[in-house]
Amino acid sequence: xxxxxxxxxxxxxxxxxxxxxxxxxxAFLAVYxxxxxxxxxxxxxxxxxxxxxxxxxxxxxxxxxxxxxxLNADRGTVLAWLFAVARKQTLRQMxxxxxxxxxxxxxxxxxxxxxxxxxxxxxxxxERLREVIPxxxxxxxxVLVLCDMQGLPYEDVAAxxxxxxxxxxxxxxxxxxxxxxxxxxxxxxxx
Amino acid sequence: MTQDEHRRISVLxxxxxxxxxxxxxxxxxxxxxxxxxxxRYRRIALWPLLAAAAAMAAVVWLRPAxxxxxxxxxxxxxxxxxxxxxxxxxxxxxPARRRVTLPAKAxxxxxxxxxxxxxxxxxxxxxxxxRVRLPRSAMAxxxxxxxxxxxxxxxxxxxxVAEDGSVRAVRFVSSGVQ
Numbered sequence: 001x002x003x004x005x006x007x008x009x010x011x012x013x014x015x016x017x018x019x020x021x022x023x024x025x026x027a028f029l030a031v032y033x034x035x036x037x038x039x040x041x042x043x044x045x046x047x048x049x050x051x052x053x054x055x056x057x058x059x060x061x062x063x064x065x066x067x068x069x070x071l072n073a074d075r076g077t078v079l080a081w082l083f084a085v086a087r088k089q090t091l092r093q094m095x096x097x098x099x100x101x102x103x104x105x106x107x108x109x110x111x112x113x114x115x116x117x118x119x120x121x122x123x124x125x126x127e128r129l130r131e132v133i134p135x136x137x138x139x140x141x142x143v144l145v146l147c148d149m150q151g152l153p154y155e156d157v158a159a160x161x162x163x164x165x166x167x168x169x170x171x172x173x174x175x176x177x178x179x180x181x182x183x184x185x186x187x188x189x190x191x
Numbered sequence: 192m193t194q195d196e197h198r199r200i201s202v203l204x205x206x207x208x209x210x211x212x213x214x215x216x217x218x219x220x221x222x223x224x225x226x227x228x229x230x231r232y233r234r235i236a237l238w239p240l241l242a243a244a245a246a247m248a249a250v251v252w253l254r255p256a257x258x259x260x261x262x263x264x265x266x267x268x269x270x271x272x273x274x275x276x277x278x279x280x281x282x283x284x285x286p287a288r289r290r291v292t293l294p295a296k297a298x299x300x301x302x303x304x305x306x307x308x309x310x311x312x313x314x315x316x317x318x319x320x321x322r323v324r325l326p327r328s329a330m331a332x333x334x335x336x337x338x339x340x341x342x343x344x345x346x347x348x349x350x351x352v353a354e355d356g357s358v359r360a361v362r363f364v365s366s367g368v369q
Binding site: 023025028029032033036037039040041044053054057058061062065122125126129130144145147148149150151173176179180 | 206220227
């Protein structure tokens with residue numbers, strides 16, 4: 001099939017799996033260039049280290065090279081599979097560096113972020129957001145990155161994180177609330 | 192936290208993701224491509240080895256079983272039947288056997304038959320061969336079949352006599368043996 005693909009960039013990931021399994025570089029590059037930034041961003045937001053994030057991207061797409069033949073597109077999207085691999089790789093890389101990355105639910109006190117977002121300009125908001133995100137517990141950071149930044153559906157996020165959809169929703173809710181609260185705190189500091 | 196704030200946080204995060212030009216270093220792509228080419232080369236290089244191994248396995252599989260094994264009928268049941276094309280059958284030429292028939296006159300005389308082996312303790316250096324006529328009944332003593340009707344007839348024979356006078360061997364002349 002891979003010989004018949006004239007423009008792999010125009011083909012969806014799932015239809016390129018067979019070509020990748022057959023060693024088609026163009027098909028692999030199409031998926032890589034389309035998805036590497038998302039995987040890198042996800043890993044970077046989880047661990048906060050660029051070298052780890054780069055390693056995670058490499059290991060994730062290496063897994064795609066090895067496992068493309070066995071991937072079943074009917075069981076989920078390639079992107080969700082890549083995120084799931086990246087998640088495991090991030091945890092492994094962090095463990096190798098003796099840094100604990102907790103992706104389990106934690107008890108967090110939710111602040112009251114009323115009216116915070118109205119007080120800041122959008123540029124300022126984005127700047128504050130970049131500062132605040134790394135301070136969130138990883139378990140909430142993860143769903144914020146997957147759901148809000150990557151735009152993945154809850155079903156995919158649930159599959160990636162290995163928890164029920166309800167848990168994804170609640171983590172997302174708490175994550176956003178924590179984020180807003182921290183931003184309010186920063187604003188308070190700023191003012 | 193209101194639903195509106197949830198939505199705004201979500202939009203902000205999405206916008207931040209769009210603005211952040213985060214991507215893996217180019218070295219990652221290069222390393223992955225190198226790995227892909229290495230794997231493909233290894234797969235290509237592996238094919239001749241696999242083909243050779245398959246050919247060897249086929250030769251071993253198709254080799255005829257040794258005759259000491261189970262009967263052919265049982266073997267046919269136990270192992271899959273493989274039919275070779277007729278052209279593949281190799282028939283070696285049988286070695287030519289030439290029957291040489293010598294004329295009666297050129298036929299060699301029977302050899303000497305030793306007589307009284309116990310007397311051969313002393314090796315014979317010289318001796319004499321005497322042509323004599325012996326009764327056919329004497330032939331029976333040397334294992335030659337004798338016609339009972341001609342029992343009393345005589346046949347020519349060569350007798351080997353040693354220098355000490357002892358008879359060492361006898362040879363019946365074929366023309367006389369019937």
